[in-house]
């Protein structure tokens with residue numbers, strides 16, 4: 001995936017602030033964080049000279065198939081159900097400290113973001129995920145603990 | 155809410171928190187188990203035939219009687235396998251071996267046997283997986299990749315879970331270290347604490363580490379960066395509750411266990427370290443313990459009119475190589491597949507009885523084949539987890555296949 005610098009290169013670089021950010025670089029960072037979308041940059045969206053770049057950037061941020069509201073996708077062919085992500089996920093620990101938080105089977109699945117079913121991780125209750133909603137943060141608990149890169153955010 | 159949890163017998167971890175949905179004795183859904191466990195419960199390959207003699211279908215009585223007659227006519231029969239059998243089955247197998255003056259061995263004789271023996275004899279300090287969850291701050295994986303062999307170990311017991319004295323989480327309170335010849339999946343999780351060493355470099359690495367722990371300059375012939383070694387030594391020195399998980403990679407690379415004893419000694423002078431062998435099968439530990447309780451040895455024995463002989467010559471490899479055994483009863487194992495070809499081929503010259511829930515290379519070349527229930531899925535009993543803790547289980551589903559226990563009892567009776 002691209003980084004903020006590469007995105008910045010494709011933006012108008014005029015620092016017009018119409019997106020609500022202080023600079024095009026700040027907008028690029030907000031894009032990366034899925035905080036804003038390419039349409040939030042009016043010149044990029046409307047001015048013909050940026051058309052090509054607008055399409056390129058939109059392509060990058062197109063919600064991919066199978067992606068959830070937070071952009072989380074599970075590569076089911078890679079996941080082998082080790083449960084590392086389930087046990088490391090902060091909201092999982094907070095909502096079920098003695099079940100999944102302690103490495104055991106869930107005691108209360110109602111608010112769990114990740115569980116393992118038939119040997120493969122399953123995402124649900126995405127409202128609990130730290131990447132969801134207005135106050136989202138770039139949590140990577142489930143990414144760094146996976147031995148096989150089976151979880152990805154797009 | 156009390157849930158009805160099952161035990162997974164898919165590996166030596168014996169996870170005891172598995173929920174299963176089944177209908178008409180078919181497992182439909184498995185919760186919390188890893189993919190290995192799910193495959194074990196759902197897809198364990200079944201052979202078509204129930205009982206075969208010379209590859210022809212027969213009934214149970216004919217098969218057990220034929221098995222008994224093979225064993226009775228043998229001068230020195232071999233009993234081998236039992237790594238996935240229940241304790242109850244293993245004890246009957248030991249009785250049977252005694253009765254027919256058999257050679258008795260399991261896979262541990264070419265895996266982790268010597269280490270397990272040292273642990274059973276209290277020569278090394280050990281602890282349980284629950285202790286590790288509650289207390290461990292430094293966890294070393296040496297010559298082993300649990301992400302492949304025991305998929306839930308890091309999440310259920312060692313690195314990621316909260317424990318009574320480890321409430322703040324893995325990033326802050328635990329360090330996982332991998333020492334291996336290749337960057338395994340587990341090594342990847344360990345990040346900067348992966349120490350890659352050359353094949354057969356383990357003994358030297360241990361020596362260098364001991365030097366580092368004693369405040370000397372750690373040197374290796376392969377020029378392992380002394381700074382990194384000292385960094386490792388310092389982490390180990392600072393451990394409040396450390397554990398080393400020892401895998402086959404380390405055992406195969408050492409000529410004997412001396413370096414490991416030395417390392418554990420100095421680690422326990424400087425800090426507090428425990429050792430657990432990475433036993434793969436769900437009840438190899440049980441076999442070793444049960445045989446030790448009966449004979450004082452963990453494997454490679456021969457019964458002879460009430461006495462016990464022990465030595466490498468009674469291991470499966472050596473006894474087949476020297477052709478000292480003249481029949482074999484194989485329970486839940488596939489020696490034709492796992493042993494080196496030059497040794498395995500000698501098995502084709504003797505009558506073999508294969509007791510297994512799936513069709514194997516060995517079963518295909520057997521004179522008698524008996525299709526049994528899968529221990530832990532279709533048959534209940536107990537097994538010993540890799541850390542020595544006994545775990546009991548009920549069958550998850552019912553089957554009309556006889557259990558290994560029932561079959562061994564019938565063979566005994568028919569003798």
Ligand code: SF4
Pocket residue numbers: 088089090091092113114128129130131139140141142143
């Ligand atoms: S991003 Fe964080 S909160 Fe969301 S599923 Fe992953 S670990 Fe859990």
Ligand code: SF4
Pocket residue numbers: 078079080081082083084085086116120121145146147148149150151
């Ligand atoms: S996504 Fe990765 S960490 Fe999570 S269960 Fe699957 S393999 Fe394990």
Ligand code: SF4
Pocket residue numbers: 162163164165166167168169186187188189190191192304305306307
């Ligand atoms: S780690 Fe082992 S015992 Fe646990 S679910 Fe997986 S195969 Fe079964």
